[in-house]
């Protein structure tokens with residue numbers, strides 16, 4: 001298998017978001033969970049997105065996992081590797097966007113790397129290095145309350161500098177909007193200043209097309225789905241790949257029961273749960289009891305058992321920021337987050353054990369833990385439910401064919417859960 005584009009995603013929802021964008025823009029794409037086992041038969045594709053769960057792990061661990069994935073992608077022909085990060089730049093001062101980007105650049109022989117989380121379709125734009133989420137600067141957006149990576153600074157040049165060895169420059173909108181020649185010239189002018197990375201402004205898709213074109217000339221870039229769109233369109237324009245349609249047969253029915261598991265505490269997910277509660281049974285887990293032992297999990301499974309055969313159910317750990325902070329003050333930020341992920345992943349696995357074959361998981365870390373517990377090695381990419389969230393068909397898993405949706409916390413409209421289930425049969 002020779003691939004044209006390789007990507008390493010720092011979480012699993014982010015990987016499916018990128019795989020969706022690449023597919024929509026003409027690249028046959030597969031999403032793998034980690035580096036695939038040699039025994040796994042992958043389809044013939046233009047792009048492989050390797051999902052890792054490295055957004056919130058120590059930087060050295062993230063670097064090791066990402067560089068191994070990069071080697072695998074290069075050995076399969078990838079000339080360009082995109083490090084897929086969150087469109088809201090989720091990270092801490094300790095990493096991991098800077099350290100991983102610098103390590104990937106070193107592995108490819110060094111040089112400055114273009115970085116942009118812009119994804120205009122979901123309202124993420126970057127101007128003079130400042131990230132806006134919808135109409136708000138990042139630090140005033142709901143991301144200021146993220147349970148694991150609260151974002152308190154919208155100036156990404158500053159954020160990335162705090163995480164990095166090298167210095168960070170800015171590829172400003174005036175040069176990006178002027179097209180590839182001007183953007184390339186500005187980026188080239190930054191190189192001798194010794195910057196290891198440059199944050200690139202982008203507001204419209206045409207800016208990302210420009211950035212995609214110049215990024216493709218380099219071995220590595222870092223960004224969200226918007227940069228994926230630019231790279232995919234540049235590849236199709238270059239004639240190196242033929243450009244393909246989404247295969248509708250990826251959503252052929254799998255039968256079985258359906259359920260939703262939520263661990264995202266993002267505002268969008270909280271709204272989606274409130275709306276779904278009007279039409280589906282919703283169990284709100286007690287996080288204190290989840291942390292105390294297995295009883296809350298057993299109770300949740302027994303609650304679902306009575307209801308599953310009548311239709312989809314939702315089991316959610318999600319809570320509002322005040323509740324999350326209270327729990328974190330008592331048990332610690334990471335310890336509580338990871339313990340809840342473990343619990344929600346065990347619930348997801350029990351539901352599958354009881355016949356669920358159509359599963360929606362809300363939350364990036366939550367999805368990573370659930371997919372790992374289900375031991376799903378890869379996904380084929382189906383049609384889009386909402387911007388950034390495709391239907392996924394499992395590949396190579398022991399349970400047989402399943403349909404999943406891995407919803408990034410902040411993505412999807414208020415009726416997302418019903419909309420997702422309506423597309424999965």
Ligand SMILES: Nc1ncnc2c1ncn2[C@@H]1O[C@H](COP(=O)(O)OP(=O)(O)O)[C@@H](O)[C@H]1O
Pocket residue numbers: 146147148263264265266269287317318319323324327328336337338339340341362363364365366367407408409410
């Ligand atoms: N009630 C709660 N209190 C504290 N943390 C929680 C609660 N419910 C879920 N979490 C944790 O919050 C984190 C949410 O992150 P994630 O799943 O990535 O969602 P998102 O996609 O919204 O970022 C996870 O670590 C999850 O276990």
Ligand SMILES: O=C(O)[C@@H](O)C(=O)COP(=O)(O)O
Pocket residue numbers: 011013014015017018085086087088224225363364365388407408409410
């Ligand atoms: O780029 C994005 O916003 C998403 O693809 C993503 O990575 C979101 O992460 P989670 O909100 O943690 O799912």
